Amino acid sequence: MTTPLDNLLDFDQSALKAYCERVGEKSFRATQLFRWIHHRGVGSFDDMTDLARSLRAKLAGVAEVRPLSVITDKTSADGTRKWLFDVGQGNAVETVYIPEDDRATLCISSQAGCAVGCRFCSTGHQGFSRNLTTGEIIAQLWQAEHQMKAKLGLGANERAISNVVMMGMGEPLQNYSQLVPALRMMLDDHGYGLSRRRVTVSTSGVVPMIDRLREDCPVALAVSLHAPDDALRDQLVPINKKYPIDELLSACERYLDAAPRDFITMEYCMLDGVNDTPAQAKQLVNLVKNRLPVKFNLIPFNPFPESGLTRSSNARVQAFGEVLLEAGLVTTIRKTRGDDIDAACGQLAGEVQDRTDAQRRMTRAIPIVAAPSVPNPSAVPPTLKQ
Numbered sequence: 001m002t003t004p005l006d007n008l009l010d011f012d013q014s015a016l017k018a019y020c021e022r023v024g025e026k027s028f029r030a031t032q033l034f035r036w037i038h039h040r041g042v043g044s045f046d047d048m049t050d051l052a053r054s055l056r057a058k059l060a061g062v063a064e065v066r067p068l069s070v071i072t073d074k075t076s077a078d079g080t081r082k083w084l085f086d087v088g089q090g091n092a093v094e095t096v097y098i099p100e101d102d103r104a105t106l107c108i109s110s111q112a113g114c115a116v117g118c119r120f121c122s123t124g125h126q127g128f129s130r131n132l133t134t135g136e137i138i139a140q141l142w143q144a145e146h147q148m149k150a151k152l153g154l155g156a157n158e159r160a161i162s163n164v165v166m167m168g169m170g171e172p173l174q175n176y177s178q179l180v181p182a183l184r185m186m187l188d189d190h191g192y193g194l195s196r197r198r199v200t201v202s203t204s205g206v207v208p209m210i211d212r213l214r215e216d217c218p219v220a221l222a223v224s225l226h227a228p229d230d231a232l233r234d235q236l237v238p239i240n241k242k243y244p245i246d247e248l249l250s251a252c253e254r255y256l257d258a259a260p261r262d263f264i265t266m267e268y269c270m271l272d273g274v275n276d277t278p279a280q281a282k283q284l285v286n287l288v289k290n291r292l293p294v295k296f297n298l299i300p301f302n303p304f305p306e307s308g309l310t311r312s313s314n315a316r317v318q319a320f321g322e323v324l325l326e327a328g329l330v331t332t333i334r335k336t337r338g339d340d341i342d343a344a345c346g347q348l349a350g351e352v353q354d355r356t357d358a359q360r361r362m363t364r365a366i367p368i369v370a371a372p373s374v375p376n377p378s379a380v381p382p383t384l385k386q
């Protein structure tokens, strides 16, 4: 039986130093190697021309830079590009590149499937398959960055991707040990050189891990809130039963001591008749006002059949946002992007395989109590920043 090659994408710079020593090389070689891989996007040792021939030959015998296999690679009319990567055994993960006027953001997955099981999330409906390795997490950035650089004709010291959000498939804080080295590679000046403000971890609210991230690698934090009270959040984001809203907000308060930004982003998926009334917006205001500096990001729901949920109308989203804005809370509405290349996040991968009986469990879940509708939605002025 042949021994599998070590994947150098699994190692942040300090782990690569230890690896170099283990194979009998000076640790300073690790910086050269790390720059070739991450900064220059080179995966073949033969092409790393300033490394001694003997080292290149030695590495070729024990290690590789292992890319993810691409299942599909589609670019939308608005420039959004979505890769579906094969991570083995019928599992697939999605990575999305989103260009805007002043930035280009990459949305990265951390797990194949997800165990949290949020009601409105296509990934949650697929159940959990497995954690991605550090190498599989960073490979998404490695491949997207260098493919986009080539496509855009950028120079060696220019970057295609300015921001990373850990907001793809999976709960990143439930794959903590593999996540943190990947974050360190994103921040490393010899790697992608992103500032801590430009790397965001989005969590459903794994409170103890928010505290650990604050100690280990405090990047920008986004929280999937989606409900103004525990009764509703228990239904929409089941991890709330373990870490209810008050505990979650306390963890956010502690996180701000170390965070690179002076606010926490609150993600709020707008579900028609479920969490989108002006009264619920007022509840949200009461929850955070005078307690926690936050920015609300209202997300139009991407419907998928198994959810049994529908998207709030634009007027209803506007009305909700107006309440937050009038209370002095910074609020934006997320634009929908790449609509012509697929529907909800997680759906493409879900078509590859539904590995668990999560869908059956989800459809048996208790129905969500409907909220009253807005009587005259057309009266709401469209003034929110989109």
Ligand code: SF4
Binding pocket: 114, 115, 116, 117, 118, 121, 122, 123, 124, 125, 168, 169, 170, 171, 203, 204, 224
């Ligand atoms: S929203 Fe995030 S945490 Fe919730 S099920 Fe989907 S991937 Fe998991």
